[in-house]
Amino acid sequence: MTDLLTVKNIIAGYGNGPAILDGATMTVEPGKVHCIIGPNGAGKSTLLKAICGMLAIREGEVIYKGETINGLRPDQIMRKGIAFVPQERALFPKMTVRENLRMGGFILEDKTELERRVDEVMERFPILKERRAQLAGTMSGGQQQTLAMARTLIVKPEIVMLDEPSLGLAPKIVKEMFDIMNVMAQEGITVLLVEQNAQMGLKQADWGVVLDLGRTLFEGPAKEVLADPRIQELYLGSNKAA
Amino acid sequence: MSNIIQVLILGLALGGVFSLMGAGLSLVFGVMRIVNLAHPSLIIAGAYIAYWPFKLWGVDPLVMLPVATVIMAAIGVLLYKLVFEREAKSAKYSEMTVLLTFAVAMIVEGALGGMFTNTQRVTSPSYATEAIFIGDIFIPTGQLYAGIISIAIISALALFLKYSRFGNAIRATTQNRDAAQLLGVNVNLVGVVSFAIGIGLAGAAGVLVSFVFAFFPAKHWEWIAILMSLVVLGGMGSILGTVLAAFMLSVVAAFVGAYIGATWSTMTFFLALFIILLVRPQGLFGEKPELA
Known part of the structure; x- marks a missing residue:
């Protein structure tokens, strides 16, 4: 299959x-969930920021659908179909949930279509519908993460990059975040996931990428990465591997 | 009792004008993180745009309001491109803008002084010297018109920010620049347009100021402290906060002027700035500053 x-x-x-x-x-194949793991400081989040244009690339290339996208601004890259949910969730705290969802569809010119998609997403995530008039900054961490992830669905991007969506969330809420990610995957959206909890991330993924000191050490099917004894030893902790 | 109502009305009318004077400053800081010390000097430039047609041909200053707004907005674009754009990626951008805008203020003052001298000017259309009487209470029509027009302009701005697509992009950029970019907003364009709107508002405020206060090029040094007190009390970047602060402080200043002495009236703003920074530096609607 051609790389996306x-x-x-x-x-x-x-x-x-x-x-x-x-x-x-790294290579990203369409419709698959890719999990990037590595120790602290390996450059996982930095890699996502470089792909989405938030960080200037000094050398090398990022090629999306055959086109080099280095040097494009984040808004230009987003318009091409790559969405990014950073660790800090990137919400607008003084806007309501509905306004945040509308901003998710900022690039849509057709207002009627935008409102339809906002309603569609709210139907899918009842908590957002329930809290549609609430200011995003006053919601709990889990609700904010749900909003940040659900918001990407408004424009139906080709790729969604998620930077540690489970960070600081209770285990029950983490499961909900992975459920949302799985919904994305089921809809054919390609997912790039950076996850500190490498075992959990790899178990949800099709493809694994191991980074260390800013370099790719290994990439392959997630099951193989998860089973590789060197990787377990280095990044997962051998005694934790189940 | 009527005296208290009288002072309250004068304070509210003045608050309307100060709202508009502060709104542009607040918008520019909110979106661009530019602490625009040159804002009042640009208000004075706007006042001259109204003054000369009035002086030479008797053109009503209010007719010049849209003209001054457009001219100053265009100057805003030029200023942004020449002075601020190249520094936009600097880690110390806000701090640098303080120095840059200070320099711009000096240049504008020098240019206006060179062209028009430091003579005090005021436009004096008929309404600027008239008043409406309701019983014992009088309302100076100049201040009344200026206050009403200011509120109308700010309301139009608020509606634009709340309901238009580009207005939402401005609000989003103000709240989280990175997030706005990640959702497809061209924050550079938002920055230029917001700066142009901010300076355009300075132009509009200048026209109203031209028949409410006597002005001269160096007058901006007094106004910057007043405007900073409004913006700081309102919460840096909050237009609503700036408007509320303008009304609150103007009313307090009016009472101070009436009951303590006119010379202490302006001091109200300076004292408020000092107290706010000590007690609640984030103002009414601003974010609490991080200590780390």
Whole structure:
């Protein structure tokens, strides 16, 4: 199958600081869930930021549907079909849930279609419908994460990148986040997941990518990554591997 | 009792004008994080746009309101492109804008002084010297018109921000610039347009100011402290907060002027700025600053 997105030896860092990504490489196949794992400081979140244009790429290439997208602004990359939900959820705290969902469809020109899609997403996530008039900044962490993830569905992107959606959430809520991710996958959306809990992330994924010190050490089917003894030893902790 | 109502009305009318003067400053800070110390000097530039046609040809200042708004908005775009855009990615952008806008204020003051001298000016259309009497209470029509027009302009701005697609992009960018970008908003364009609107509002405020206060190029030093007190009390970047602060402080200043002494009236704003920064630096509607 043709790759939807290819990351080729990218080098990137913050400002004039040292390179956080130092030759990271990965391939993204359409319709699959990809999980990026690695120790703290490996460059997992940085990789997603580089792909979505929030971080300038110093060297290397990001190719999406055959087109190099390096140097494009985040809004241009988003319009091409790559959505990103960062760790901090990126909501508008003083806007209501409904307004946040509407902003999710900012690129849609047809207002009627936008309202239809907002209603559709609210039907799918009853908590958002229930709290549609509430300010996003006053919701719980789990509700905010639900909103951030559900909001990406308004424009039906090709790729959704999720940066540690489980961060700081109770286990029950984490399961709900993975359920939303699975809904995305069922709808044919390609998912790139960065997850600190590597075992949990890999179990949900089709493809695994292991990063360390800004480089890709290993990538392959998630089951193989999960079973690889070196990976278990290095990143999952051998005694934790079930 | 009628004296209290009289002072209250004068304070509210003044609050309307100060609202508009502060709204542009607040918008520009909210969206761009630019602390625009040049804002009052640009208000004065707007006042001159109304003054000369009135002086030379008797053109009503209110006729010049849309003209001054458009001219100043265009100057805003130019200013942004020349001065601020190249520094936009700097980590110390807000701090740098303080110095940059200080320089712009000096340049505008110098240019206006060079062209028009530091003579005090005021436009004096008939309504600026008339008053409406309701029993014992009088309402100066100049201040009344200026207050009503200011509120009308701010209401139009609020409706634009709340209900238009681009207005929502501005609000979103104000609240979370990165998030707005990730949803497809061209935040650079939002920045330029917001800056242009902010300076356009300065132009509109200048026209109203031209028949409410006497002005001259160096007058902006007094106004910047007043406007900063409104923006800080309202919460940096909150237009609603700035409007409420403008009414609150203007009414307090009117009472101070009436009962303590006119010279202390302006001091109300300076004192308020000092107290707010000590007691509640985030103002009425701003975010609490992080200590780390």
